Amino acid sequence: MRRRIYWLLPDLASARRTMDDLLLARIAEPHIHFVAREDVDMSGLHAANVLQTSDVLRAAQLGLVIGGVVGTVAGLAVAIFFPIVGDSPQWGVAAVLAVLGGLFGAWAASMIGISAPSHRLERFQPAIEQGQILLMVDVPRSRVAEIEARLQALHPEAHLEGVEPNIPAFP
Known part of the structure; x- marks a missing residue:
């Protein structure tokens, strides 16, 4: 340490x-x-x-959390209300959107954080x-x-x- x-x-x-x-x-x-x-x-x-010298890591962590939460909520809504195949919820879609939301959030927030001291x-x-x-x-x-x-x-x-x-x- x-x-x-x-x-x-x-x-x-x-x-x-x-x-x-x-x-x-x-x-x-x-x-x-x-x-x-x-x-x-x-x-x-x-x-x-x-x-x-920048807040890139802190921003990426925050973006990962926020993006993951938004992706999970959107994924759950899509899985329940708009199933791709059949009438049952597609939980795999919820998981994929949660991961993609987290990755997108981390990327977007790091682009902002890199310019912040x-x-x-x-x-x-x-x-x-x-x-x-x-x-x-x-x-x-x-x-x-x-x-x-x-x-x-x-x-x-x-x-x-x-x-x-x-x-x-x-x-």
């Missing part, structure tokens, strides 16, 4: 030094994510991807717009205190912004 530690760094030079220190602490690069304004040159840093990063948006760089580092639960102490000792210019107890499985 990993925990996500948030740090705000004042500039690119500090971010690059922090990246090097995390690599020396044996934190793998895929677990280090930086977020900055769009006009900032992030070369040499592992920039956060769309899964970490992550609700987890909203509190950092003003600092990012001012030119600071957000560091998100995912570390094993047993190393959180060690990594926090290391970064505080090596980077007094950085600000610890907290630890997220449950990071998403995919981003």
